[in-house]
Protein backbone atom coordinates (compact mmCIF):
# COMPACT_ATOMS: atom_id res chain seq x y z
CA UNK A 1 0.00 0.00 0.00
CA UNK A 2 1.45 3.39 -0.97
CA UNK A 3 1.48 5.68 2.04
CA UNK A 4 -0.48 8.84 1.41
CA UNK A 5 1.70 11.84 2.35
CA UNK A 6 1.11 15.59 2.45
CA UNK A 7 3.36 18.31 1.05
CA UNK A 8 5.78 17.85 4.00
CA UNK A 9 5.84 14.07 3.76
CA UNK A 10 3.54 13.61 6.76
CA UNK A 11 1.30 10.54 6.62
CA UNK A 12 -2.30 10.56 7.89
CA UNK A 13 -2.43 8.49 11.11
CA UNK A 14 -4.79 10.01 13.65
CA UNK A 15 -8.43 10.79 12.95
CA UNK A 16 -10.21 12.91 15.56
CA UNK A 17 -13.92 12.46 15.11
CA UNK A 18 -16.49 14.76 16.64
CA UNK A 19 -19.62 12.63 17.07
CA UNK A 20 -21.74 15.45 18.57
CA UNK A 21 -21.63 19.27 18.49
CA UNK A 22 -23.74 19.69 21.64
CA UNK A 23 -22.19 19.88 25.10
CA UNK A 24 -23.59 20.27 28.60
CA UNK A 25 -20.67 22.45 29.67
CA UNK A 26 -20.07 26.08 28.68
CA UNK A 27 -16.30 26.45 28.86
CA UNK A 28 -15.53 30.08 27.93
CA UNK A 29 -12.52 29.08 25.79
CA UNK A 30 -14.72 26.82 23.66
CA UNK A 31 -18.46 27.42 24.08
CA UNK A 32 -19.08 30.71 25.93
CA UNK A 33 -22.57 30.70 27.48
CA UNK A 34 -23.33 34.20 26.24
CA UNK A 35 -23.17 32.86 22.64
CA UNK A 36 -24.38 29.30 23.17
CA UNK A 37 -27.64 29.98 24.95
CA UNK A 38 -30.60 27.61 25.43
CA UNK A 39 -31.87 28.37 21.92
CA UNK A 40 -28.58 27.95 20.08
CA UNK A 41 -29.09 26.20 16.74
CA UNK A 42 -27.07 23.02 17.13
CA UNK A 43 -27.02 20.37 14.38
CA UNK A 44 -30.32 18.55 13.84
CA UNK A 45 -30.37 14.73 13.84
CA UNK A 46 -30.36 14.47 10.05
CA UNK A 47 -27.47 16.95 9.85
CA UNK A 48 -25.32 14.76 12.08
CA UNK A 49 -23.41 11.90 10.45
CA UNK A 50 -25.38 8.71 11.08
CA UNK A 51 -23.84 5.70 12.84
CA UNK A 52 -23.40 3.94 9.47
CA UNK A 53 -21.75 7.03 7.95
CA UNK A 54 -19.35 7.33 10.90
CA UNK A 55 -18.35 3.69 10.49
CA UNK A 56 -18.05 3.97 6.69
CA UNK A 57 -15.72 6.96 7.08
CA UNK A 58 -13.72 5.04 9.67
CA UNK A 59 -13.24 2.25 7.12
CA UNK A 60 -12.23 4.66 4.36
CA UNK A 61 -9.73 6.60 6.48
CA UNK A 62 -8.24 3.27 7.62
CA UNK A 63 -7.61 2.44 3.97
CA UNK A 64 -5.65 5.70 3.71
CA UNK A 65 -3.37 4.89 6.64
CA UNK A 66 -5.30 6.02 9.73
CA UNK A 67 -4.63 3.66 12.65
CA UNK A 68 -5.88 5.74 15.60
CA UNK A 69 -9.32 7.19 16.22
CA UNK A 70 -9.99 9.76 18.91
CA UNK A 71 -13.66 10.38 19.72
CA UNK A 72 -14.51 13.97 20.64
CA UNK A 73 -17.45 16.41 20.57
CA UNK A 74 -18.93 18.79 21.88
CA UNK A 75 -19.42 16.14 24.54
CA UNK A 76 -19.30 12.67 22.89
CA UNK A 77 -21.23 10.94 25.68
CA UNK A 78 -24.35 12.86 24.62
CA UNK A 79 -24.33 10.75 21.41
CA UNK A 80 -26.68 7.77 21.62
CA UNK A 81 -25.40 4.24 20.93
CA UNK A 82 -21.79 5.42 21.18
CA UNK A 83 -20.69 2.05 22.55
CA UNK A 84 -22.19 0.35 19.47
CA UNK A 85 -20.33 2.71 17.12
CA UNK A 86 -17.10 2.03 19.04
CA UNK A 87 -17.57 -1.75 18.66
CA UNK A 88 -17.92 -1.31 14.89
CA UNK A 89 -14.87 0.98 14.66
CA UNK A 90 -12.85 -1.54 16.68
CA UNK A 91 -13.65 -4.20 14.05
CA UNK A 92 -12.19 -2.16 11.17
CA UNK A 93 -8.98 -3.71 9.79
CA UNK A 94 -6.06 -1.33 10.40
CA UNK A 95 -7.64 0.53 13.33
CA UNK A 96 -5.30 -0.23 16.26
CA UNK A 97 -6.40 2.30 18.85
CA UNK A 98 -9.69 3.97 19.76
CA UNK A 99 -9.60 6.66 22.46
CA UNK A 100 -12.08 9.22 23.72
CA UNK A 101 -11.93 12.69 25.28
CA UNK A 102 -14.86 13.53 27.56
CA UNK A 103 -15.74 16.11 30.20
CA UNK A 104 -16.64 13.16 32.46
CA UNK A 105 -20.05 14.46 33.51
CA UNK A 106 -21.97 11.45 32.08
CA UNK A 107 -19.08 8.97 32.40
CA UNK A 108 -19.84 7.21 35.71
CA UNK A 109 -23.02 5.34 34.62
CA UNK A 110 -21.53 4.60 31.17
CA UNK A 111 -18.00 3.46 32.14
CA UNK A 112 -18.72 -0.28 32.11
CA UNK A 113 -20.52 -0.16 28.74
CA UNK A 114 -17.61 1.80 27.21
CA UNK A 115 -15.11 -0.68 28.62
CA UNK A 116 -17.17 -3.59 27.23
CA UNK A 117 -17.25 -1.89 23.81
CA UNK A 118 -13.46 -2.28 23.62
CA UNK A 119 -12.61 1.41 23.96
CA UNK A 120 -8.85 1.52 24.66
CA UNK A 121 -8.17 4.85 26.31
CA UNK A 122 -9.87 7.68 28.12
CA UNK A 123 -8.92 11.32 28.48
CA UNK A 124 -10.99 13.40 30.91
CA UNK A 125 -11.02 17.21 30.83
CA UNK A 126 -10.59 18.71 34.32
CA UNK A 127 -9.27 22.26 34.46
CA UNK A 128 -9.07 22.55 38.26
CA UNK A 129 -9.81 20.70 41.52
CA UNK A 130 -10.96 23.97 43.06
CA UNK A 131 -14.72 23.94 42.54
CA UNK A 132 -14.99 27.71 42.27
CA UNK A 133 -12.27 27.86 39.64
CA UNK A 134 -13.57 24.75 37.83
CA UNK A 135 -17.03 26.27 37.78
CA UNK A 136 -15.58 29.39 36.15
CA UNK A 137 -13.89 27.18 33.54
CA UNK A 138 -16.96 25.07 32.67
CA UNK A 139 -19.71 27.65 32.85
CA UNK A 140 -20.93 26.52 36.29
CA UNK A 141 -22.11 23.17 34.93
CA UNK A 142 -20.28 20.68 37.19
CA UNK A 143 -18.27 20.14 40.35
CA UNK A 144 -14.81 18.58 40.26
CA UNK A 145 -16.10 15.87 42.62
CA UNK A 146 -18.50 14.53 40.00
CA UNK A 147 -15.67 14.22 37.48
CA UNK A 148 -13.34 12.59 40.04
CA UNK A 149 -16.02 10.02 40.94
CA UNK A 150 -16.42 9.19 37.25
CA UNK A 151 -12.67 8.77 36.93
CA UNK A 152 -12.65 6.37 39.89
CA UNK A 153 -15.44 4.34 38.29
CA UNK A 154 -13.53 4.23 34.99
CA UNK A 155 -10.48 2.89 36.86
CA UNK A 156 -12.70 0.38 38.71
CA UNK A 157 -14.05 -1.07 35.45
CA UNK A 158 -10.50 -1.42 34.10
CA UNK A 159 -9.42 1.69 32.18
CA UNK A 160 -5.69 2.24 32.71
CA UNK A 161 -3.34 5.16 32.01
CA UNK A 162 -6.24 7.58 32.09
CA UNK A 163 -5.18 11.09 31.17
CA UNK A 164 -6.45 14.39 32.50
CA UNK A 165 -6.48 17.37 30.12
CA UNK A 166 -6.19 20.75 31.81
CA UNK A 167 -6.35 23.95 29.74
CA UNK A 168 -4.40 26.61 31.65
CA UNK A 169 -5.53 30.24 31.37
CA UNK A 170 -3.63 33.03 33.12
CA UNK A 171 -5.61 34.68 35.90
CA UNK A 172 -8.23 31.92 35.90
CA UNK A 173 -6.71 28.54 36.87
CA UNK A 174 -2.97 29.23 36.56
CA UNK A 175 -2.73 29.25 40.36
CA UNK A 176 -4.25 25.77 40.77
CA UNK A 177 -2.10 23.73 38.33
CA UNK A 178 0.10 22.36 41.14
CA UNK A 179 -2.96 21.05 43.02
CA UNK A 180 -3.79 18.76 40.09
CA UNK A 181 -0.21 17.49 39.91
CA UNK A 182 -0.10 16.86 43.66
CA UNK A 183 -3.48 15.06 43.61
CA UNK A 184 -2.64 12.65 40.77
CA UNK A 185 1.06 12.07 41.54
CA UNK A 186 1.58 8.35 42.24
CA UNK A 187 -1.90 7.35 40.97
CA UNK A 188 -1.01 6.34 37.40
CA UNK A 189 -3.18 9.15 36.02
CA UNK A 190 -1.22 11.50 33.73
CA UNK A 191 -2.12 15.19 33.88
CA UNK A 192 -1.53 16.99 30.58
CA UNK A 193 -1.40 20.75 30.81
CA UNK A 194 -2.52 22.49 27.63
CA UNK A 195 -1.38 25.98 26.69
CA UNK A 196 -4.47 28.09 26.03
CA UNK A 197 -4.93 28.31 22.25
CA UNK A 198 -6.66 30.54 19.70
CA UNK A 199 -8.88 27.72 18.45
CA UNK A 200 -11.86 29.07 16.50
CA UNK A 201 -12.84 32.72 16.38
CA UNK A 202 -14.92 33.37 19.51
CA UNK A 203 -12.82 32.80 22.65
CA UNK A 204 -11.13 36.23 22.58
CA UNK A 205 -7.69 34.63 22.76
CA UNK A 206 -4.74 36.83 23.70
CA UNK A 207 -1.09 35.77 23.99
CA UNK A 208 -1.03 37.51 27.40
CA UNK A 209 -3.52 34.95 28.72
CA UNK A 210 -1.18 32.05 27.97
CA UNK A 211 0.65 30.36 30.84
CA UNK A 212 3.60 28.85 29.01
CA UNK A 213 4.85 25.29 29.33
CA UNK A 214 8.07 26.61 30.87
CA UNK A 215 6.07 28.48 33.52
CA UNK A 216 3.93 25.43 34.36
CA UNK A 217 7.01 23.20 34.65
CA UNK A 218 8.75 25.75 36.88
CA UNK A 219 5.73 25.93 39.23
CA UNK A 220 5.47 22.14 39.62
CA UNK A 221 9.22 21.46 39.61
CA UNK A 222 9.67 23.84 42.55
CA UNK A 223 7.65 21.45 44.74
CA UNK A 224 7.94 18.10 42.92
CA UNK A 225 11.19 17.86 40.86
CA UNK A 226 10.70 16.82 37.25
CA UNK A 227 12.92 15.26 34.58
CA UNK A 228 12.14 15.58 30.86
CA UNK A 229 11.86 12.20 29.08
CA UNK A 230 11.64 11.28 25.37
CA UNK A 231 8.25 10.94 23.61
CA UNK A 232 6.58 7.51 23.51
CA UNK A 233 6.39 7.77 19.72
CA UNK A 234 7.18 10.19 16.89
CA UNK A 235 4.49 12.84 16.62
CA UNK A 236 3.30 12.58 20.24
CA UNK A 237 1.77 15.98 21.01
CA UNK A 238 2.68 16.13 24.68
CA UNK A 239 6.17 16.82 26.01
CA UNK A 240 6.69 14.28 28.80
CA UNK A 241 8.12 15.01 32.26
CA UNK A 242 8.57 12.33 34.91
CA UNK A 243 8.76 13.01 38.63
CA UNK A 244 12.38 12.59 39.72
CA UNK A 245 11.23 10.25 42.49
CA UNK A 246 9.70 7.91 39.90
CA UNK A 247 6.08 8.33 40.97
CA UNK A 248 4.57 9.21 37.64
CA UNK A 249 4.57 11.81 34.92
CA UNK A 250 2.88 14.87 33.49
CA UNK A 251 2.57 16.14 29.93
CA UNK A 252 2.72 19.58 28.35
CA UNK A 253 0.80 20.30 25.15
CA UNK A 254 2.47 23.52 24.11
CA UNK A 255 1.06 24.49 20.72
CA UNK A 256 1.87 28.19 21.34
CA UNK A 257 5.45 28.12 22.66
CA UNK A 258 6.63 24.71 21.38
CA UNK A 259 4.69 24.06 18.15
CA UNK A 260 4.71 20.47 16.88
CA UNK A 261 3.44 20.79 13.31
CA UNK A 262 6.49 19.06 11.83
CA UNK A 263 5.21 15.61 12.71
CA UNK A 264 1.48 16.37 12.64
CA UNK A 265 -0.39 13.34 11.30
CA UNK A 266 -3.79 14.44 12.65
CA UNK A 267 -6.99 15.10 10.76
CA UNK A 268 -10.39 16.11 12.06
CA UNK A 269 -13.94 15.33 11.18
CA UNK A 270 -16.83 17.42 12.45
CA UNK A 271 -20.11 15.80 13.47
CA UNK A 272 -21.55 17.20 10.22
CA UNK A 273 -18.90 15.46 8.10
CA UNK A 274 -16.58 18.42 7.48
CA UNK A 275 -13.02 17.21 7.00
CA UNK A 276 -10.28 19.53 8.36
CA UNK A 277 -6.55 18.94 7.87
CA UNK A 278 -5.62 21.31 10.72
CA UNK A 279 -7.21 22.41 14.01
CA UNK A 280 -6.81 26.00 12.85
CA UNK A 281 -7.66 25.28 9.21
CA UNK A 282 -9.90 27.64 7.23
CA UNK A 283 -11.09 25.23 4.59
CA UNK A 284 -13.05 22.02 5.08
CA UNK A 285 -14.01 19.27 2.67
CA UNK A 286 -17.69 18.32 2.93
CA UNK A 287 -17.81 14.53 3.14
CA UNK A 288 -21.47 14.22 4.17
CA UNK A 289 -22.74 15.11 0.68
CA UNK A 290 -20.76 12.39 -1.18
CA UNK A 291 -21.76 9.90 1.51
CA UNK A 292 -25.40 10.61 0.73
CA UNK A 293 -25.41 11.26 -3.02
CA UNK A 294 -24.45 7.73 -4.11
CA UNK A 295 -20.72 8.39 -4.51
CA UNK A 296 -18.67 5.22 -4.37
CA UNK A 297 -16.00 4.46 -1.79
CA UNK A 298 -13.41 5.05 -4.51
CA UNK A 299 -14.87 8.52 -5.15
CA UNK A 300 -14.70 9.45 -1.46
CA UNK A 301 -11.18 8.02 -1.10
CA UNK A 302 -10.09 10.16 -4.05
CA UNK A 303 -11.60 13.30 -2.53
CA UNK A 304 -9.79 12.76 0.78
CA UNK A 305 -6.50 11.82 -0.90
CA UNK A 306 -6.55 14.92 -3.11
CA UNK A 307 -6.96 17.16 -0.07
CA UNK A 308 -4.32 15.43 2.01
CA UNK A 309 -1.71 15.31 -0.74
CA UNK A 310 -2.04 19.10 -1.09
CA UNK A 311 -1.90 19.73 2.65
CA UNK A 312 0.75 22.21 3.90
CA UNK A 313 -0.67 23.19 7.30
CA UNK A 314 1.83 24.46 9.90
CA UNK A 315 -0.36 26.99 11.69
CA UNK A 316 1.19 26.83 15.16
CA UNK A 317 4.66 27.38 13.74
CA UNK A 318 3.40 30.46 11.87
CA UNK A 319 1.14 31.86 14.59
CA UNK A 320 3.65 34.38 15.96
CA UNK A 321 4.38 35.75 12.46
CA UNK A 322 0.76 36.87 11.99
CA UNK A 323 0.12 40.55 12.64
CA UNK A 324 -3.55 39.65 12.91
CA UNK A 325 -4.90 36.21 13.72
CA UNK A 326 -6.49 34.66 10.62
CA UNK A 327 -10.12 33.55 10.67
CA UNK A 328 -10.51 29.86 11.40
CA UNK A 329 -12.89 27.51 9.67
CA UNK A 330 -14.29 25.78 12.72
CA UNK A 331 -15.02 26.48 16.34
CA UNK A 332 -13.47 24.13 18.90
CA UNK A 333 -16.80 22.51 19.83
CA UNK A 334 -17.37 21.47 16.23
CA UNK A 335 -14.08 19.60 15.79
CA UNK A 336 -13.20 18.78 19.34
CA UNK A 337 -9.73 20.22 19.76
Ligand code: SF4
Nearest residue numbers: 261264278279315316
Ligand atom coordinates in the same frame (compact mmCIF):
# COMPACT_ATOMS: atom_id res chain seq x y z
S1 SF4 B 1 -1.50 23.61 14.11
FE1 SF4 B 1 -2.37 22.30 12.53
S2 SF4 B 1 -0.60 21.42 11.49
FE2 SF4 B 1 0.13 22.26 13.43
S3 SF4 B 1 0.06 20.56 14.88
FE3 SF4 B 1 -1.90 21.64 15.07
S4 SF4 B 1 -3.29 20.60 13.65
FE4 SF4 B 1 -1.19 20.01 13.11
